[in-house]
Ligand SMILES: C=CC(=O)SCCNC(=O)CCNC(=O)[C@H](O)C(C)(C)COP(=O)(O)OP(=O)(O)OC[C@H]1O[C@@H](n2cnc3c(N)ncnc32)[C@H](O)[C@@H]1OP(=O)(O)O
């Protein structure tokens with residue numbers, strides 16, 4: 001391990017608020033953990049953008065190295081689960097929130113947070129999937145467990161050009177579902193969304209148009225919703241009998257107002273998706289699928305950008321503005 005290494009560090013100051021810069025850290029600056037990882041790639045999620053904001057609600061203490069995702073090689077380990085040279089993924093749990101995360105050449109982590117890099121994925125692909133793709137896969141898994149099959153009708157994916165949305169389209173289409181993509185970028189990105197596997201692309205305005213009364217026309221067998229906001233209430237009114245909504249995010253807002261009617265008249269389910277504390281058995285099952293029959297090949301081929309630590313400020317601002325398309329990986333050291 002190098003004596004000094006680079007990390008992107010957030011610090012809180014009385015006058016300036018939260019600042020971010022690339023700093024040289026030492027091994028002893030790393031927090032406690034039983035596994036030290038040399039990081040090869042991290043990724044950019046909406047939550048990483050929130051982490052840079054003083055009132056973003058994500059970072060629990062300063063200084064902090066953000067980056068909720070990382071992949072790399074185990075350098076040192078006192079855990080029986082991992083040995084030096086093992087390739088591991090970390091998503092969610094404390095890194096980037098209350099423990100130094102992935103925007104760094106090294107991380108010291110708790111072995112309970114780590115998943116072995118699954119067969120079928122390179123390190124770059126694992127981060128192109130990252131928390132967003134893992135959340136998309138958890139959403140699809142929830143729909144399948146709710147009994148939603150491809151023959152039941154169309155699946156609406158909101159925030160379709162985003163990380164969760166684009167990965168969800170690629171996985172659903174690969175599994176034979178018919179996908180309608182809702183996007184705020186229809187004019188610029190319709191072709192990309194169709195290449196990912198959407199058979200229909202509609203504007204956010206069309207998808208979210210207010211419906212008079214408590215119920216609407218039955219349109220969707222299910223919804224994968226990383227955007228939520230007040231329009232979630234309109235989506236609930238349009239889910240068909242026995243359908244389901246997997247809600248994972250809040251880029252459209254955190255509040256919505258609904259009635260019980262879609263639930264009691266059409267027996268629909270509203271399912272919350274959490275990737276952060278997802279239990280390890282399920283985590284490993286979903287990652288194995290992501291390296292195998294659910295691998296989002298089209299999203300990996302079409303929708304991934306690679307940046308360096310120095311390009312983070314602009315990229316994190318852009319994701320908060322709703323400007324990101326597809327996924328961005330951060331190259332830290334080469335594999
Ligand atoms: C990849 C995942 C995602 O992208 S999830 C979306 C990104 N995350 C967020 O936007 C959450 C940001 N958090 C907030 O905005 C706020 O914390 C809040 C609105 C959720 C709650 O704020 P409030 O001021 O009411 O309470 P506290 O911040 O003091 O927290 C209360 C209680 O909740 C626990 N908690 C807060 N944030 C999280 C979190 N991200 N994950 C899990 N738990 C969270 C917090 O620890 C407190 O519980 P306690 O038992 O007292 O520790």
Ligand SMILES: NC(=O)C1=CN([C@@H]2O[C@H](COP(=O)(O)OP(=O)(O)OC[C@H]3O[C@@H](n4cnc5c(N)ncnc54)[C@H](O)[C@@H]3O)[C@@H](O)[C@H]2O)C=CC1
Nearest residue numbers: 046135159162163164226227248249250251252274275322
């Ligand atoms: N529950 C969980 O475990 C997880 C939750 N999330 C949440 O999911 C959401 C999406 O995350 P990412 O895919 O990483 O972000 P992203 O920025 O890549 O995608 C967000 C999408 O939302 C769209 N959007 C922006 N403003 C909007 C608005 N006002 N109305 C509707 N859509 C809007 C964007 O155009 C973009 O397509 C975030 O809220 C994030 O916090 C993400 C991963 C895990």
